[in-house]
Amino acid sequence: MWYNTKAQEILGIDYPILQGPFGGNLSSVELVTTVSNAGGLGGYGAYTLSPQEIIDVDKQIKAATNKPYNINLWVSDNDGNTITDEQYNQAIQLFQPYFDEAGIPLPDKPAPFSSRFENQLEVILDIRPKVFSFMFGVLSADILEQCRRLGIITVGAATTLDEALVLEGAGVDMIIASGFEAGGHRPSFLASAEASTTGTFVLLQLIREKVKTPVIAAGGIANGRGVAAALTLGASAAQIGTAFLACDESNTLPIHRQMLFSEAAKYTTLSRAFTGRLGRGLTSRIAKDLSGKEFLPFPLQTTFMSPLRKAALDQQKWDMILFWGGQIAPILKHTKAKDLMQSLIEETTDYFNDLK
Numbered sequence: 001m002w003y004n005t006k007a008q009e010i011l012g013i014d015y016p017i018l019q020g021p022f023g024g025n026l027s028s029v030e031l032v033t034t035v036s037n038a039g040g041l042g043g044y045g046a047y048t049l050s051p052q053e054i055i056d057v058d059k060q061i062k063a064a065t066n067k068p069y070n071i072n073l074w075v076s077d078n079d080g081n082t083i084t085d086e087q088y089n090q091a092i093q094l095f096q097p098y099f100d101e102a103g104i105p106l107p108d109k110p111a112p113f114s115s116r117f118e119n120q121l122e123v124i125l126d127i128r129p130k131v132f133s134f135m136f137g138v139l140s141a142d143i144l145e146q147c148r149r150l151g152i153i154t155v156g157a158a159t160t161l162d163e164a165l166v167l168e169g170a171g172v173d174m175i176i177a178s179g180f181e182a183g184g185h186r187p188s189f190l191a192s193a194e195a196s197t198t199g200t201f202v203l204l205q206l207i208r209e210k211v212k213t214p215v216i217a218a219g220g221i222a223n224g225r226g227v228a229a230a231l232t233l234g235a236s237a238a239q240i241g242t243a244f245l246a247c248d249e250s251n252t253l254p255i256h257r258q259m260l261f262s263e264a265a266k267y268t269t270l271s272r273a274f275t276g277r278l279g280r281g282l283t284s285r286i287a288k289d290l291s292g293k294e295f296l297p298f299p300l301q302t303t304f305m306s307p308l309r310k311a312a313l314d315q316q317k318w319d320m321i322l323f324w325g326g327q328i329a330p331i332l333k334h335t336k337a338k339d340l341m342q343s344l345i346e347e348t349t350d351y352f353n354d355l356k
Helices: 006-011 029-037 051-064 087-101 118-125 139-148 161-170 198-212 222-233 255-258 285-289 300-314 337-354
Strands: 017-019 044-045 069-074 131-137 152-156 172-177 215-219 239-240 269-273 280-281
Touching: 006 239, 017 029, 017 044, 017 337, 029 044, 029 051, 029 069, 029 337, 044 051, 051 069, 069 118, 069 222, 087 300, 118 139, 139 152, 139 239, 152 161, 161 198, 172 198, 198 215, 198 222, 215 285, 222 239, 222 337
Parallel strands: 017 239, 044 069, 069 131, 131 152, 152 172, 172 215, 215 239
Antiparallel strands: 269 280
């Protein structure tokens, strides 16, 4: 059967369907456990969480499922932990009109950011999730060896063939081929994100040609036909983000879910304006107005934009907010994660049965 793949075997799941792990407090225990209990692999994006918060979330997941699940971290969680007065003043000039429109004062210069990754990593090694996926870099040989000894399956994200080769050389168990159609941040780590914008199915084929490690296709997949296409092109599994993000069980705001099912979902943009890192979301006025401008480094740009986001939400100025979403959003149909999983399984099964 179509679901008997290397990834399904390695992960110990029924179907090679993965729920993309959402950062920025968009993941939820309910979504992760619903997907895992339905035979897929739920994923929790934990890069913004403190070590204790990761421990607490892990306990909640374990209490709600005895199935495998994935916890995701960012190897590189900042692009610079301080900014100069000159950078701050440039940001003020760029964004003052939007803060004025919202009727709120300009924010103070963001405080220095302290990386949390090393402490988060210690927690992963302690709690031993079945799967540990990571983005924006590669783990050291020592950490990967510790994961192997502890029985933790490691999954790295690649946006280019070069990144996939680096991940394979490091010895990860699986590689995500992250196409530029995907919603959320572009997890590039060798070249700039702007130079790493290959589509999912091209990237998948490039990696499969040169890499023996099982590959997971991610980006532009939201139904069984997409899963079948990924498997046909050599993927061992498909990871689905936007379709699960739009489900009621995710931790997105109701307006975010509404936007993903609206006409606005037809238009998406890659922008650094909201976080400092390149990411795809529904096209907004700010992203269009400030295309090509220089912003504060991640995550200090996020800190700077936080009061504007809150004010825009309060005032329902939706065109000033980044709603994460991929290019596939216009075909979304399901608002319940269990229904989405059932549909993915049935559609993929029907597709391959029709080939017989």
